[in-house]
Amino acid sequence: MRILISNSSEDPIYTQIYNQVKTSILKGDLDQGEALPSIRALAKDLHISVITTKRAYDELEKDGFLETIQGKGTFVAIQNIELVKEQKLKMIEDLLNLVVMESKSLGLDYKEIIEMLTILYRED
């Protein structure tokens, strides 16, 4: 697992951890059931406070990404990841639908939309 904390970021540190762990899980860099470092070990590695780390883990757990088993540690939750991915896919589909509708109303054809999308995708 890789986490990079920026001190100059506007995002609070716990949000930075939350986002990076979530991304690693959704991208599959962290497998379901995989163990995460303990709260205290992660605080030590990142040179941040225990409370901040705990808050990030708590939120990730609340949102179904992580699971804590008393006395064993914290793991990537098993059941919910597929669900979250599906929700994300649904969200993307909705947005694309919107793009199609708006484009049609402007009279853009399929090729023009693809061209725009290609440029945007490569820019990122």
Next chain:
Amino acid sequence: MLEIKNLSKKYKEGFEIKDISFKLDKGYIMGFIGPNGSGKTTTIKLIMNLLKKDSGSIKVFGLDHIQHEKEIKDRIGFVYDESHFYEDMTMRQMRSIVEPFYSKWDSEIFNDYMKKFDLNPDLKIKKLSKGMKMKYSLALALSHNAELIIMDEPTSGLDPIFRREILDILYSIIQDENVSIFFSTHITTDLEKIADYITYINDGSLVFSLSKDEVMEKYHIIKGDPDVLSQNLRNNLLGIRETKIAFEGLIDDINSIKELPKESIIIEKASLEDIMYYTKKVN
């Protein structure tokens, strides 16, 4: 783990600690900050019963700090600001004086720290540099399985490299979730990394005792054109520094400045140092 309620103490010379209350739970680190002369060392001495309090209560491990003084001190690792060792002794000799005071002294841990800190036990204490003395104090404080580590200004006068080493040591200590650390300092950058809670006193009074994240979310620095500095805004600032070209101030409620034109101000996170600087000026 450590609970202080309405603690007060007045010196004959007039300086006083007024009605201080805060609490530190098991497994966390609390930084105790305030300008020089604000009462940090007095508070620590009161906790250790090296000074007599006038009123209030201090509980350590849930026990009254005077009634159970002996038991409590057996479970505390204490690091003083100044060296309190016999200067003519070697570190080995000094250790043999300290050791019998603690029921859970562990020579193996002590020897490990001495090795880790690169300290030769046969060196006389007066030959040690400030940093080496601090390492030696830490080795002594950490070698009897203490559950609460109390340190008065452990990083002052030490170079940044060594301060980071100390932070790493502190992180190693709290890998055990039953141990808490309470330390005073005026070097706030160290705390911004490690502390879970910040207790801030100024002129003998408590300003706040909050989790560091709460402090960091609450306080902001606002910078701007002198033209936008209305009387209303002035009233909302906890402290201000003005020049002809700009003003800079501290706010604790970001909502109070929502109405201001975004293009003429800059809002940034406040550091602990900012908070100390601006709140000191008000008083």
